[in-house]
Amino acid sequence: MRISELSDRTGVTIPTLKYYLREGLLHAGEAQSATRAVYDDSHVERVRLVRTLIDVGRLSIERVREVVDALEHPPPSRHQLLGVVHEALRPHPAPEPPTTEAVDRVRALGAPGCDESLASTQLAQALSAAAAGGWVVEDATLRVWQRAMHAVAETDVAEELGSIAPADALRHAIVGTVLTDPVLLALRRVAQEALSAERFGSADPEDGVT
Amino acid sequence: MRISELSDRTGVTIPTLKYYLREGLLHAGEAQSATRAVYDDSHVERVRLVRTLIDVGRLSIERVREVVDALEHPPPSRHQLLGVVHEALRPHPAPEPPTTEAVDRVRALGAPGCDESLASTQLAQALSAAAAGGWVVEDATLRVWQRAMHAVAETDVAEELGSIAPADALRHAIVGTVLTDPVLLALRRVAQEALSAERFGSADPEDGVT
DNA sequence: AATTTTGGAGAGTCATACTATCCAAAGTCA
DNA sequence: TGACTTTGGATAGTATGACTCTCCAAAATT
Missing domain, CATH: 1.10.1660.10 (Multidrug-efflux Transporter Regulator; Chain: A; Domain 2)
Structure with a gap:
């Protein structure tokens, strides 16, 4: 054509x-x-x-170029695949480096250190940013979230890594991540609304006074 | 000062x-x-x-203005609070309207219809975008995700809505959402890497053939 | 033969988010 | 008191990113 x-x-x-x-x-x-x-x-x-x-992914042109370059040189080994995916989709622009406190919390969760894993770095950075913004994430809360996202990741890894060629697996993983991240965040919001309605009935006229 | x-x-x-x-x-x-x-x-x-x-939230100046305007006119009723939060943080630019198929799937999950809830609309749009991008989300997968995000939302609603003044509750909810969305996505990635390492040992030299 | 389409290159446009400059009034310090 | 600095307010300029437009001559189509 x-x-x-x-x-x-x-x-x-x-x-x-x-x-x-x-x-x-x-x-x-x-x-x-x-x-x-x-x-x-x-x-x-x-x-x-x-x-x-x-x-959908709101990637810059430059970042898209990195993704397509990666697609043309897929990692030979399956266990490197997610590293490539996570690098391609890392946030832009780069956040501040994480505080040591955040790094320690990530390690305490049982995740690999930031030196070994890009995802761990992203987590530590996100926790740092939350702390800097005045948001405290309790340890208990973090562990609940960890369990929840572990359940999500099980479906990801099961689906993503069938025995297909590396380049296909890579594209599949990248597209899947970009397209399903918003689905997860929207599901969170839907669940929030459901719980909120449950607790403060949606037709309560007396709410809101202090 | x-x-x-x-x-x-x-x-x-x-x-x-x-x-x-x-x-x-x-x-x-x-x-x-x-x-x-x-x-x-x-x-x-x-x-x-x-x-x-x-x-962190990558909001445009215009969207930030909407947020601060909302903060100066907080909703009187607590059950409207999340609606305001979700509207303030809705994706930009606006995605395509959802397909009817996606809308039906959202309703099948037990969530309110798109007319009543912004979060439902966002979910339907995210599912539409996934389908348009060639990504099939199985019903079973979607339900796993729904349960996972429900667990997350329980911590949100518990934390977010203590008995504080509407304006404070609103700021709290907005900041919390902006700061914790990236934490969740990073946790997903960390869990993916852990599962991937578990399944394809991180030092397997024979991976990658085929 | 006249018209349309193409590849390729360069310049132009538009929006967003700042930055910089100017000004005169007001405050500060020697 | 008088030089110097800071401020609020307004206007204009800049940097970046992502397109979009214009031109050209060589095909290709009609």
Whole structure:
């Protein structure tokens, strides 16, 4: 297919596709002459991936380029896969380095240290930021959350890592993370509303006085 | 205190503070003369809130303004509080409207319909986006996640809604949500890495073939 | 032959979030 | 008292990111 058809099939304008080509987010089509190149399903899929990362994951163009570069050099070993995923989706811009107190709490949870694991670093940074913002997360609360997210991660690892090729596993894991993080946060909110309604009946006219 | 001290205490430059004043993110100090105004702890606290919303929550200036406006008109009724919080922190820019299929799935979970609840709308939109991105969330998986996030929400509602004044409860809930969402996502990643290491031992040299 | 499309390159646009400059009045300190 | 600094307020400028537009000449289509 030509670029106009790629545009039609993805809903992305031709100038934007050209921009993605320039920026290295989209691999070049097969050149047939100086003014003709042909694109295929891999391009359609790539454009959709890029749009998902940008629209849902709110990744910058630069970060998307890192993701597609990683896709073209998938890790040979399955146990490195999540590391690559988590690196690709790490928050931007980089948060402050964590306090030692936060690092200790992460270790106390039984997670690997920040030197070994990017996810541990992110957790320590998130806990630091919470503390800096004046929010205290009790140890008991943290452990409840840990158990809850462990249950979530079991479905992730079960689903994500079937015996498929590394590049597919990587794309699957990245897309899955980007698309399901918002689902989890929305589920939290739905549950909050349910519990709130349960406790302060939704038609209580006398609420709110102090 | 004068603006220079406010700047020193918050780490935000004077030009930026003036910008926040202009944009209505920061309430004016008490004017003492044409060229003198005095700021107090409420200003320090507000600046810190604004920075948290911007740096951690990645909210736009416009959205931050909505949040501070809401803080100055807190909902009289406690059961409306979460609605205000969720509206203030809704994703930006607005996602596509959800498919009817996604809306049905949300209702099947026992959550209120999208007409009644912003969180339900967000969930339906997140599920729609996942489906559009080619990601299938099994019903069984979704229920596991729902239970997990319900456990999380119990700690939220318990902590968030002590018997404090509406404005404080609102600020507390907003800051808590912004600061703890990243903690949850990081916990998910940590758990993923732990499970992945458990299943594909972290020093297995024969992984990756196929 | 006339028209349309393409690849490629460069410049232009738009929004967001600051930063910088200016000013005159007001305060501070020697 | 008088030089120096700070302030509030207004206006203009900058940096970045993500496109979007314009041009061109060589194909390709009609």
